[in-house]
Amino acid sequence: MASYSKGKPEDAKVTEVINLSSKDAKWMKLEKIKYIDPLGKNRDWECASRTTRVEGSDVDGVGVLAILLKPTGTEVVLQKQFRAPLGGVCIETPAGLMDPNETIEECALRELKEETGYFGSKVIDQSPIIYNDPGFCNTNLSLVVVEIDLNDERNKNPVPQLEENEFIENFTVLLKDLPEELNKLEEQGYYLDARVQNVAAGIKIARTYKLF
Amino acid sequence: MASYSKGKPEDAKVTEVINLSSKDAKWMKLEKIKYIDPLGKNRDWECASRTTRVEGSDVDGVGVLAILLKPTGTEVVLQKQFRAPLGGVCIETPAGLMDPNETIEECALRELKEETGYFGSKVIDQSPIIYNDPGFCNTNLSLVVVEIDLNDERNKNPVPQLEENEFIENFTVLLKDLPEELNKLEEQGYYLDARVQNVAAGIKIARTYKLF
DSSP: OOOOOSSOGGGOEEEEEEEEOGGGOSSEEEEEEEEEOTTSOEEEEEEEEESOSOTTOOOOEEEEEEEEEETTEEEEEEEEEEETTTTEEEEEOSEEEOOTTOOHHHHHHHHHHHHHOOOOOEEEEEOOOEESOTTTBOOEEEEEEEEEOTTSGGGSSOOOOOOTTOOEEEEEEEGGGHHHHHHHHHHTTOEEEHHHHHHHHHHHHHHHTTOO | OOOOOSSOGGGOEEEEEEEEOGGGOSSEEEEEEEEEOTTSOEEEEEEEEESOSOTTOOOOEEEEEEEEEETTEEEEEEEEEEETTTTEEEEEOSEEEOOTTOOHHHHHHHHHHHHHOOOOOEEEEEEEEEESOTTTBOOEEEEEEEEEOTTSGGGSSOOOOOOTTOOEEEEEEEGGGHHHHHHHHHHTTOEEEHHHHHHHHHHHHHHHTTOO
8 A cells, every 4th residue: 555645744843832721722622520429529520522523423533443455464554643732743543523414434434535545345343432531531432443345446546635734644554463563663753542552452462361 | 359439430420511711720731732734834733631740751641451360261450430521430441640750660550559459460561652532632641461460468358549539440351351341331331441442442353353
């Protein structure tokens, strides 16, 4: 698979950090949650959340584990993307926020197509809604496993259709080597997304404890 | 392993949500990140972050995959914890924020002891720093895999030492059944932490694609 970029993600850099009043923020907000603990005591907790969640929906977005079944071994699609909150380039899976009136599966296939150019041929699995950091924020997603049929004519020359402010480079690694490949990338100075690293942790644990 | 609770996590509930100016928040803040994109264009991104990260440190906390090697099968420790940002009880691993002058390993063993009562006997693996939701926030952790020796006298009757505002119930499941156990818990109305669910996703993917 050809990597693709309008500009290298590694070339972006942070120039300034400004404390922001919640009311000045467009994409996110802070809330105080008042709650009653299990013993009946009133308590407060703080919460960060996205302002973009579709009204009536309970999910922010999707992550896509895109699987390529090749004769040389099963591969997974990864991305390099500059992430301003980290001040560097992060290793992630294709992902994105839900559009109105979209199912999780539709969102996964749309984001996969937009970000990698691939048509997803078969949805293998769709996780429940999972919460990224539930002591801190309510952001969530569903992780969708999608197989890509490389014999499909539409997948012969995949061309991403990125937004004007997206700078994403796609690449693939052997799925069985995901833990070691992520370690190498981290040593090279890339940041690691918890979701992709924890899938790798699961693969590694299955191996360590001979779960099969 | 006996479950433990000062009060059932399921008994807590949200009573109010108040929009919060960032300057009124104690534990978190919003920032505007100004950055230059790979093509040289000035852009803004918003970021939520914790105010609690130890000065000079680049990690917020740890998650602990606590492994019990039993004759009946390898088990992993899970927790039920009320999470105000979700308005319900979430299934997670033992976890916590770093104290000053603490290594990741020390933090993992301390949090494991405090939250479950168990002495961790052997640190099997320590992940790189992983970012929970890098398009939204900079919160991060290291996932530490710890084995617990059940023959150790100190692990015969584990008693958690919870903070006054912590309501945690510990339980264990067979590691090989983690994907199915999480599905069952989600069907029962529990929320799922992305980190533990994605470890399960990795186990399931290793099984599906016969990675061993």
